[in-house]
Amino acid sequence: MHTERETAARAYIDALATHRADGVPFAARCTRIEFGIKTGFSGDHLRRSLNRGPQYRIIETTTDPEFTAEGDVLLARFDVITKPSLAGRRVCAHVAETFRFTDDGEIAHIHAVVRPFIKR
Template sequence: MISDADRIAAAQAYISALASHRADAVPFAPGCTRTEVGIKTGFSGNHLRRSLNRGLQYRVIESVSSPEFTVDGDIVRARFELSTKPSLAGRRVGARVDETFRIPADDPAGRAQIHQITASIRPFITR
């Protein structure tokens, strides 16, 4: 069994990569997918890694807050906020993010791997 702490660490690696744009250490399962507001935005672990490293959709992210994690079975849920780099008249776009990660406690690989991510995002304007 893979501990909750190890599975939270896997989810944290992904969240940290949102702002650092360095996803080489994120433990994606090869077939990992990501869905955002009902639209599939990640098609494999390698695709997600490339997107986080170089994708313009992630390059605008400047920082993420410390997530609040909960674990229920194979699901690790993270709630956090992010802020973007662009600023207009001293205002930036931020977002409240609620992501669920399917990270099985009994993964056949014997380590914590992200198999699926589902994201809900609510943008807001901040100073």
């Protein structure tokens, strides 16, 4: 059984590959940081990006996340598997995303650490 926070984070992770983020419980002022750069400016912006953004369209699937609760944050570790392949190899990524939540259980902030790797 998943906690409410894990369910919210899983909805976001699933949306990376399904490109259907309408059900992700983002707070209105949710932000996302990746490589030190703000890549999400609001809940609506993140939802639009996940639904239609070309940066997410290359994602084919994600692995099942492993969750760790640390104080008031939730850490999710999973892999992103991309669609493009060259000579049977794909550039994929090990991802660790730290989620912070509002008191209402909405995702308030996401901090992503992404480590690319080659998959055969």
